[in-house]
Structure formats: C-alpha cells, structure tokens
Amino acid sequence: MSFVLVTCQPGVEAALKDDVARDRPGLRLxxxxxxxxxxxxxxxxSAEVERPSPWARVWARSLGRAVDAEAALAALxxxxxxxxxxxxxPETAGAADAIAAAVAALRAVDDARFAPGVxxxxxxxxxxxxxxxxxxxxxGVHRHGRGRSPHPGGALPVEVPPDAPSRAYAKLEEAIAWAGLAVAAGQVxxxxxxxxxxxxxxxxxRGVEVWGVDPGQMDPAVLALVGPGGARVHHLAETLASVRWEALPRAVDWLLADVNLAPPVLLHGLARLVPAWRRRLRGAVLTLKMNDVAMRRGVPTWLARVAALGFTxxxxxxxxxxxxxxxxxxRP
Ligand SMILES: C[S@@+](CC[C@H](N)C(=O)[O-])C[C@H]1O[C@@H](n2cnc3c(N)ncnc32)[C@H](O)[C@@H]1O
Known part of the structure; x- marks a missing residue:
C-alpha cells in the first residue's frame, strides 16, 4: 500500500481534496x-510524485508516522x-520549538547523513x-524540481521592507522566486x-518602471519612490474596463493583475489589452480569486483562457x- 503526503496552507484542505477527488481517481483520502x-x-x-493540486505546498511519497528520530531515519x-x-x-503555539527539537534529534542520531543547509x-x-x-x-520523501519551493514546507522566504504598504509586496516577490522570473532593471x-x-x-x-491601473488610491510614498535607473510608479485612476490602451506604454515586459474581480471578468478584460504587448511581453503574474467552488472548478477553463492570450x-x-x-x- 502506497500513500501520498500533501501539505497546504491550513484552511485550504477542502479545495485540495476537491481537486484530488475530481482529477486523481487513483487517490483516496x-x-x-x-x-x-x-x-x-x-x-x-515515488518521490517524483506529480503535484495533485495547485493548493499543495509539499507533495511527497509518504513514509508514515514516526515517534522518534530512529524510526524516522529507518523509514527514510x-x-x-x-x-x-x-x-x-506554522501558526500553532510551540511550532518553532517542535521544529528545532526534531532537527536536533535527527542530527543527534546521524549528523553525517544529511547535507548542511536546507x-x-x-x-x-x-x-x-x-x-x-x-x-x-x-x-515523506520528494525529489526537488520545477514548480517546487527549495525551502522546507514549501516556504518562500521574503524580506518585506517596513514601509511596504501591503502584503502584495511579499506575494510578488514569492512569485518571482517560485518561478525564477527574470525581472530586471530597465523593464516595464x-x-x-x-x-x-x-x-x-x-x-x-528592482528598477522596473511600473504603470498601475486602479480606481483606488496609491500610497503616496510608493508614488514618490525612485528605483535604480530612475524607475518610478505611474498611476492611472481607471478600472480594467475603462483604461484606454493608448494611455499605457506600448512596450511592456510584465503584466500583473491582482484585482477583486472573478477570473472570467479579469480574463475578458485582459484579452482587450494583451495583444498590443505580445511582441515584447516576458510574462504575466495573475492572481485568480477563488472565492467559491464554481471559480475553483473552473480552473482548467481559466488556464486555457490565459494560454489563449498568447502564453505557452x-x-x-x-x-x-x-x-x-x-x-x-x-510565459510566452
Ligand atoms: C488586492 S488589492 C491590490 C493590491 C496591489 N496589487 C498592491 O500591490 O498593493 C485589489 C485592488 O484591485 C482594485 N480593483 C478592483 N476592481 C478593479 C478594476 N475593475 N480595475 C482595476 N482595479 C480594480 C481595488 O481598487 C484594489 O486596490
């Protein structure tokens, strides 16, 4: 009997199980x-097990429970x-101590067995x-490769400067780290x-010139930032539907979207803008709001619509x- 071990953000288990029930008939809870x-x-x-759902953070061949370091090492x-x-x-009281105790116990039994660093x-x-x-x-055991974080538990450590106005700073840096996006100074x-x-x-x-489209207010401190090479943030107080493409730059390297719109509405709006940028576009980072089961179950459709924008x-x-x-x- 073989098992898959999957971890996720606490609270998204239902979405994960729903995906597996629909897409992976060979797996039973x-x-x-x-x-x-x-x-x-x-x-x-195997350790090369396929990701069972995008909600999974770590997916591995399960080796079962272990009551102590000897048992864990014998299974691995x-x-x-x-x-x-x-x-x-990670939010549970005592989680950090439990991690430290387990690392110490495992390394005390056989320190030479593991490589230094995580x-x-x-x-x-x-x-x-x-x-x-x-x-x-x-x-459990998994083989590291594309689409996985190299850090324990699927973490993507990001240092957020104290003056960053929202958690979207971390979100974008995590996306860049996870996918290895070549975001560089001089891009738009x-x-x-x-x-x-x-x-x-x-x-x-990072030196990227940013054109932000949002009917809401930008933090004045962000509008005042000047990055490497003189990079700045420009704000157009418009919506996705109202912004005129002529008001945006012609040569665009990166498209980002993080709006409170359902995925079909977002993708419909982007389809109007993207063709003008296709020649130079290096990639898109899009947040898809999964506020209900219908939006979650529509994921294959939303991905097909992203591909239809010209991404392979x-x-x-x-x-x-x-x-x-x-x-x-x-990415194209
Ligand atoms: C999660 S916040 C974005 C956070 C932002 N990316 C950041 O880095 O701080 C969602 C934003 O979407 C904006 N929004 C909602 N509907 C929109 C629309 N139709 N077009 C453009 N922006 C919209 C809201 O005003 C809100 O500021």
Missing part, C-alpha cells in the same frame, strides 16, 4: 488535519540527504518531516489593481502569501 492531507494510492508512489531512504523539517500548522538543489531527494506539538511526526510592468502599491514597491526597487508556459500555484486565491505565472 486517508488522513486529514489542518495543513496536511494524505491519500492512499492504487499505484506505487539513505540518499534523501536534504532535511526539511517543518510545522503542519535549500534543495534540482534533482535532490528531500526528507520531509512534518511536526506538530504533541503529535507523532509525518515522514503594467499592473491592473495596483493600489495601495505593495507589488509596485517591489518592482520599482502556464503554471499555477498557491503562494505562501495567497489566501483564497491562486497565482498564475504565464
């Missing part, structure tokens, strides 16, 4: 707690040299040890839904800073 779900598989599960393959210990629910390299086997205070550990971005300016702040700090490489994930929303990264 085995165990569920906030932040972790396991599935029994008809087929042998010897070549799983990258140790990833993380909390099932950041996985492509192709490496990672030992996943999921901890929660007062519970046995859950152990258009952002639909730019207020108050967290993402614009992140881009201008379309990826979907749930970033650490996303809530009831998914992040699409699309």
């Amino acid at each position: 085995a165990f569920s707690r906030p932040g972790v779900v396991t599935f029994k598989s008809d087929d042998e599960v 393959p010897a070549d799983a040299r990258r140790l990833h210990v993380f909390a099932r629910d 950041v996985a390299e492509a192709g490496e086997l990672c030992a996943d040890v999921v901890v929660a205070p007062g519970e046995p550990w859950l152990v 971005a258009v952002e639909i839904g730019s207020a108050p300016g967290g993402a614009a702040h992140a881009l201008v700090r 490489d379309v990826q979907l994930t749930h970033l650490p800073s996303n809530r009831q929303e998914l992040c699409v990264i699309a």
Whole structure:
C-alpha cells in the first residue's frame, strides 16, 4: 500500500481534496488535519510524485508516522540527504520549538547523513518531516524540481521592507522566486489593481518602471519612490474596463493583475489589452480569486483562457502569501 503526503496552507484542505477527488481517481483520502492531507494510492508512489493540486505546498511519497528520530531515519531512504523539517500548522503555539527539537534529534542520531543547509538543489531527494506539538511526526520523501519551493514546507522566504504598504509586496516577490522570473532593471510592468502599491514597491526597487491601473488610491510614498535607473510608479485612476490602451506604454515586459474581480471578468478584460504587448511581453503574474467552488472548478477553463492570450508556459500555484486565491505565472 502506497500513500501520498500533501501539505497546504491550513484552511485550504477542502479545495485540495476537491481537486484530488475530481482529477486523481487513483487517490483516496486517508488522513486529514489542518495543513496536511494524505491519500492512499492504487499505484506505487515515488518521490517524483506529480503535484495533485495547485493548493499543495509539499507533495511527497509518504513514509508514515514516526515517534522518534530512529524510526524516522529507518523509514527514510539513505540518499534523501536534504532535511526539511517543518510545522503542519506554522501558526500553532510551540511550532518553532517542535521544529528545532526534531532537527536536533535527527542530527543527534546521524549528523553525517544529511547535507548542511536546507535549500534543495534540482534533482535532490528531500526528507520531509512534518511536526506538530504533541503529535507523532509525518515522514515523506520528494525529489526537488520545477514548480517546487527549495525551502522546507514549501516556504518562500521574503524580506518585506517596513514601509511596504501591503502584503502584495511579499506575494510578488514569492512569485518571482517560485518561478525564477527574470525581472530586471530597465523593464516595464503594467499592473491592473495596483493600489495601495505593495507589488509596485517591489518592482520599482528592482528598477522596473511600473504603470498601475486602479480606481483606488496609491500610497503616496510608493508614488514618490525612485528605483535604480530612475524607475518610478505611474498611476492611472481607471478600472480594467475603462483604461484606454493608448494611455499605457506600448512596450511592456510584465503584466500583473491582482484585482477583486472573478477570473472570467479579469480574463475578458485582459484579452482587450494583451495583444498590443505580445511582441515584447516576458510574462504575466495573475492572481485568480477563488472565492467559491464554481471559480475553483473552473480552473482548467481559466488556464486555457490565459494560454489563449498568447502564453505557452502556464503554471499555477498557491503562494505562501495567497489566501483564497491562486497565482498564475504565464510565459510566452
Ligand atoms: C488586492 S488589492 C491590490 C493590491 C496591489 N496589487 C498592491 O500591490 O498593493 C485589489 C485592488 O484591485 C482594485 N480593483 C478592483 N476592481 C478593479 C478594476 N475593475 N480595475 C482595476 N482595479 C480594480 C481595488 O481598487 C484594489 O486596490
């Protein structure tokens, strides 16, 4: 009997299970707690297991529960040299102590077994040890590769400057890190839904000229920022539907959208603007609001519509800073 171990942001388990029930008939729900779900598989599960849902943060071959370090080490393959210990629910009291205690216990038994550091390299086997205070550990193994975070638990650490006006700063930096986007000084971005300016702040700090479209107010401090090469943020107080494409730059490298609009409305609006930019566009980072089951179940349709905008490489994930929303990264 083989199992898949999946972790997610606590609170999105229902969306994850719904995806698996619909798309992966070979997987049956085995165990569920906030932040972790396991599935029994008809087929042998390997460390290269396919991502079962975009809501998954870590997906691995499950090696079962372990009550102590000896049991965990006995279950793990010897070549799983990258140790990833993380909390099932990072918000639980005592989670950080539980992680530290597990790392210390595992390394005390056999320190030479694991590589130093936690950041996985492509192709490496990672030992996943999921901890929660007062519970046995859950152990799994996965191979690091495209679409996965190299950090324990699918984390994407971002340092947010104290003057960043919204969590969108972290969201955008996480998207850049997750997908390895080549965002560089001298490029131009258009952002639909730019207020108050967290993402614009992140881009201008990188030297990207930003054109923000939003009927809401931008933070004056973001509008006053001057980044490398003189990069600035320009604000058009318009909506996606009302903005005239002639008011936006002709040459655009990055399209961002983070608006309180349902995905079909957002994609309809973007279809009017994108053709003018297609020649130079390097990619799009789109937040899709998943406020109800119909929007979640429409994901294959929304992705097909993103592809129809002229993107051939379309990826979907749930970033650490996303809530009831998914992040699409699309590249030509
Ligand atoms: C989550 S916030 C965006 C955060 C922003 N990306 C940042 O970095 O700070 C959503 C924004 O979408 C804007 N919005 C809602 N409907 C819109 C529309 N039809 N066109 C453009 N912006 C819209 C709202 O005014 C709001 O500022």
